[in-house]
Amino acid sequence: MNSLIDSASIFRYHRDMIVLHGSQDSKALGWLDKKSQSVRFEALSTVADLRGCSMLDAGCGYGDLFGYLDQNFTDISYWGMEQIPELLEEAELRYGHNPRVTFLPGNFMYSKLPICGYTIACGSLSYHSADPDFVFKAIARLYENCKLGLGFNLLRSIPVNELIVAYNPQVILSYCRTLSAKCIMLDDYVEDDFTVFMYH
Template identity: 45%
Template sequence: MISHSNPKDFTMSLLDTAGIFRFHKEQIQTYGEGTAEALGWENKEGQLQRFEVLSAIGDLNHRSVLDAGCGYGDLRGYLQDKYPDIRYFGIEQIPALLDIAVERYASLPETLFFQGDFSSAELPVTDYILLSGSLNYINSDPLFILKIIEKLFNNCRIAFGFNLLSYADPAQGLIVSYKPDFIREYCNRLSSNIQFRDDYKTNDYTIFMYH
């Protein structure tokens, strides 16, 4: 039986949420439904590079994993090849993305997708939480990034892994970057054991936080 954490007393504003919905609607209109580009990635290869790094967080076999902001659920398909014995939960707030995730991957064993905003939803407490790209949106609360890192780290038993951008093109509007040293320093306050990687892709970095 999976236990649940108490949701934090913060949530994404309606304007911030509307901006994310609008962004992905425009991406889908431009690049087509079901594509990596519709999720905001530059291409499928870039998406897979990030998955490869995230999946090195630990041995995920016989462990539970929450994919926060799962999009089309493609991380589930990637993990199936490397760790066939995981218990996977994917949360996504945009129905158009979630529907495709369910269509593609819900038939895999020990897989559950559900709709919600991971910043405010009551989440299953899992061994690992992985997050790829879901924190790359501008938020009206300047402390949002720190609050959500703390919430998700406290919601897992073993480790939380996530990626961020170190540079974002201003022309992209909604997409935001964070200085790696700033994020790393904050993570060090929460965990005495973190790992940092920025050697796999320009302007991108990944942090693992272990309990």
């Protein structure tokens, strides 16, 4: 599980990025640019036909996944969970007025999660943890909590970095197949990223 030290590092990183780039810029969330963010949203949105579905965005940042999905699917009920207050505050400003949106403060590894049809984790499983099994525990927890399916992305290559971790896609996929009989991996949309879908 994420330790207090891990969480403090994540908080400090994003607060530094907000100071550097401002709260309106996707770079404050660690994305290279808006396109880098949207191409990952596009890949994750193929998890299913999400019209009329409920979904949890685990580690939602500014909630921009809702903004993307709302342009492509009707009547999504969206829950976004975020542990960093500054990010959650901006998410509320952007999307909190929408009656189909609920934002929750909390760490998705510890907090009570809403039961939704689908759970999405976009970038939020890529942080370094003192627990070498963090990513596997996170995948299991998020998968067990959703009713229909989980979609998440991870990096497969990165520059040397103390905050972000890359993973072998086949190792991750093999683990996911111990939990779900139906797993799909996408690895052709950007060079350094891959997405996995797990279905109940």
